[in-house]
Amino acid sequence: MSRTEITAERPPSYLSRASLAAELDCSPSTVDELVRRGILPKPVRMTTGCVRWSWSAVKDALDLLGGTKHDADPFMTGARNATKTDSAPAARRS
Numbered sequence: 001m002s003r004t005e006i007t008a009e010r011p012p013s014y015l016s017r018a019s020l021a022a023e024l025d026c027s028p029s030t031v032d033e034l035v036r037r038g039i040l041p042k043p044v045r046m047t048t049g050c051v052r053w054s055w056s057a058v059k060d061a062l063d064l065l066g067g068t069k070h071d072a073d074p075f076m077t078g079a080r081n082a083t084k085t086d087s088a089p090a091a092r093r094s
Contacts, residue, residue, distance in 0.1 A: 014044070014052035023055075037075065039065070 012019070021028040034040040041057040 013055055014046075015055055015058075016052060017043070020053050020058065033075070 015023060017028050017031055021031045024031065031040065035042055040061055041053065043051045043053045045051050
């Protein structure tokens with residue numbers, strides 16, 4: 001079992017960058033980018049070498065993504081479009 005694997009029913013209250021990336025199923029650099037864009041909250045610096053994200057703050061930030069200021073963000077638009085399924089059948093070519 002790797003150190004970043006989340007094994008409980010819920011993630012820990014405070015997650016490292018690697019653990020947060022594992023929980024969100026993305027790379028650590030994507031976590032950095034989401035923080036830079038203001039989509040995820042900034043981490044809490046507990047000590048010089050200990051930086052953690054509050055899971056409740058991350059969850060609140062993710063809950064706000066449905067129809068907010070991030071609609072104009074091309075990164076988030078692409079992410080939402082990548083997960084949409086087309087309910088209309090594709091047009092046939094002649």
